[in-house]
Amino acid sequence: MDEAAARAAIVAACRQLNALGINQGTSGNISLRLGSRILISPSAVPYEEMQPGQVAAMPLAPGASDWEGPAKPSTEWRLHRDILLNRPEMGAVVHAHPPHCTALAIARRPIPSCHYMVAVFGGSDVRCAPYATFGTEELARHALRALDGRSACLLANHGMIVCGQSLKRAMWLAVELEALARQYWLSLMIGGPVLLSEADIAATAERLAGYGV
16 A cells, blocks of 8 residues: 555545444544554544545654654554554554443453454453553553553543554454444343353454454
8 A cells, every 4th residue: 555545544444433433523543554654643633624635644663753744643643653663463553432442441341251253352351451641651551561462452441442454454343342342331231241261262263363354
């Protein structure tokens, strides 16, 4: 994907987040790895007004904070930069505030092995990272720890974040995570889930290898 296509893809994905009900307003943000840089959605620009030229570019380097573009990068740029720096197999990061993921994050409740699809996120649960103020290095550190061996986590009193080898996969995972959170939340209304075992999840992970977009 060249830079023009990558910028257009970020704008389209931002609009898709809200259309799917995965996000609201401008609270979400999306980034893409592009060689030695990242492209990241701009701060506080309504998605319906966002243009590819407003997507910010930043160096993908430790401690880098400079950026290029007519609009500032998302306030969560540290989160995106540090995930893409520390997870070289990942090409895109999606952060949003879906209702059910966020409700669980507000309760600081991880998603356990309530459904076999938890395995697509790389383990037997989706962890909830401790709380830290948005946009801070502390939040990025918490998220990195919660994402160890995973492609998704909840952020306490905040929302969720997913990463994928491509933007298409990251968006697919975002939808799957909110569906899983809703299913878990509903099960709590009727007495709580019966959890799958570690062996169940391992068997599912083996069968799901390569599954998804």
